[in-house]
Amino acid sequence: xxxxxxxxxxxxxxxxxxxxxxxxxxxxxxxxxxxxxxxxxxxxxxxxxxxxxxxxxxxxxxxxxxxxxxxxxxxxxxxxxxxxxxxxxxxxxxxxxxxxxxxxxxxxxxxxxxxxxxxxxxxxxxxxxxxxxxxxxxxxxxxxxxxxxxxxxxxxxxxxxxxxxxxxxxxxxxxxxxxxxxxxxxxxxxxxxxxxxxxxxxxxxxxxxxxxxxxxxxxxxxxxxxxxxxxxx
Amino acid sequence: xxxxxxxxxxxxxxxxxxxxxxxxxxxxxxxxxxxxxxxxxxxxxxxxxxxxxxxxxxxxxxxxxxxxxxxxxxxxxxxxxxxxxxxxxxxxxxxxxxxxxxxxxx
Numbered sequence: 001x002x003x004x005x006x007x008x009x010x011x012x013x014x015x016x017x018x019x020x021x022x023x024x025x026x027x028x029x030x031x032x033x034x035x036x037x038x039x040x041x042x043x044x045x046x047x048x049x050x051x052x053x054x055x056x057x058x059x060x061x062x063x064x065x066x067x068x069x070x071x072x073x074x075x076x077x078x079x080x081x082x083x084x085x086x087x088x089x090x091x092x093x094x095x096x097x098x099x100x101x102x103x104x105x106x107x108x109x110x111x112x113x114x115x116x117x118x119x120x121x122x123x124x125x126x127x128x129x130x131x132x133x134x135x136x137x138x139x140x141x142x143x144x145x146x147x148x149x150x151x152x153x154x155x156x157x158x159x160x161x162x163x164x165x166x167x168x169x170x171x172x173x174x175x176x177x178x179x180x181x182x183x184x185x186x187x188x189x190x191x192x193x194x195x196x197x198x199x200x201x202x203x204x205x206x207x208x209x210x211x212x213x214x215x216x217x218x219x220x221x222x223x224x225x226x227x228x229x230x231x232x233x
Numbered sequence: 234x235x236x237x238x239x240x241x242x243x244x245x246x247x248x249x250x251x252x253x254x255x256x257x258x259x260x261x262x263x264x265x266x267x268x269x270x271x272x273x274x275x276x277x278x279x280x281x282x283x284x285x286x287x288x289x290x291x292x293x294x295x296x297x298x299x300x301x302x303x304x305x306x307x308x309x310x311x312x313x314x315x316x317x318x319x320x321x322x323x324x325x326x327x328x329x330x331x332x333x334x335x336x337x338x339x
Contacts, residue, residue, distance in 0.1 A: 022321060024322075025321040025322045025324070025325050026321060028325065029325075045234050046234050046239045047234070047235075047236045047239055049236070050236055050239035050240050050243055051239075053240070053243060054243045054246075054247075057243050057244060057246075057247035058243060058246050058247045058250055059247075059250070060250055063246065063250065067242070067243070067246060071234050071239070071242075072234055076238065076242050079242060079246075080242070080245060080246060080249075083246045083249075083250075084246075084249060087246075087249070087250045087253055088253065089281050089285075090250065090253045090254045091253045091254075091256075091257055092277045092281055093254065093277070093281070094253065094254050094255065094256065094257035094258045095257035095258075095261060095274055095277070096274045096275075096277035096278060097258065098257055098258050098260075098261035098262050098266075098274075099261075099262075099266065099271065099274070101258050101261075101262035102262050102263065104262070109255075109258055109259055109262060110255065110259075112258070113251060113254035113255035113258055114251060114254070116254040116255075118282075118285065121278070122278065122282055125277075125278035126278075169332070169333075169336070172290070172304060172307065172329070172332055173325065173328075173329060174289055175286050175289040175290045175304070175307075175308060176307055176308060176311040176324065176325055176328035176329060176332070177321065177324065177325055178282050178285055178286045178289070179286050179308045179311055179312045179315070179324075179328070180311055180312065180314070180315035180321055180324035180325070180328070181282055181315075181321075182278075182279055182282045182283050182286065182312075183312045183313075183315040183316045184315055184316070184319055185278050185279050185282070186279060186316075188275075190272075190275075190276055191275070191276060191278075191279040192279070194276035194279045194280040194283075195279035195280060195282075195283035196283070197280070198279065198280035198281065198283040198284040199283040199284055199286065199287050201284075202283075202284035202287040202288060203287050203291060203298070206287070206288070206291055206292065206293040206298065207293040211288055213284075213287075213288065214281075214284050214285060214287075214288045217280070217283075217284035217287065218277070218280045218281040218284045219280075220280075221276065221279065221280025221281070221283065221284065222273055222276045222277055222280045223273075224280075225273070225275075225276030225279070225280060226269070226272060226273045226276060229272050229276075
């Protein structure tokens, strides 16, 4: 891939614009989620400033919401364990993107993982084979969008609570977006097998504690995709 | 909960999260992965993201596992639009429109 010509400054600017354009529809559903989080911080026994700082420090919505809503009702150890299980999928994200970091400078290897959230992973998983400069600029622009939107949303939630009516059911929007991203990534038969098995096994293991059904389903999907790939070969 | 306890708790979870996100990149980026591992990693995105969709709409404690017809229809139409157009704005727009329409009709 490094054999390909390095992109020009103008091309990289176009890459960043494309990254922002791709990220905005994914960031829109994050707004109501941030509102919910901000509102939960106000309601929680956790000091507001600590709750708000969970956004830059943890930078993972589902884990933050779990930590903030569990604060005061269970032990800190149980809160830590829950957050770890919820975030364990990021290990798989990091491993899956690692080939794209082969040609990246050290500062980017250290900085990029801060923003390795679901949305950024979903967008960048389709760009692992891009030129390293293109990958880095796309990553940076996309990460900047999510970083900004997430903090604005948390602050608005803290300030105004739940101003979006419950009846709009905006909580459904992320499911649509991630479905779209799964579909766009289905470029090979093993990917289809991985998605179907991942969703199916996750569904039957929904009852497992701390949303660990997500991990069980994900692992089953990866293994099934591997088996499908061997069967094809 | 005291500010100190809260800040310690959040910092520990933040550090652990950064570790989970960074260690595979830092350890694997300079290695030539065995082909079987490289192939397996290609399946992480479809497997995890599809499972993530399930956890977003389904819950074990509700009737029908908390999944409704409008939710399924929105995902099917949104998914089809994503496949056809490869455009996320169209995907979100049509998926939500179908979802809201069926909610309103129900």
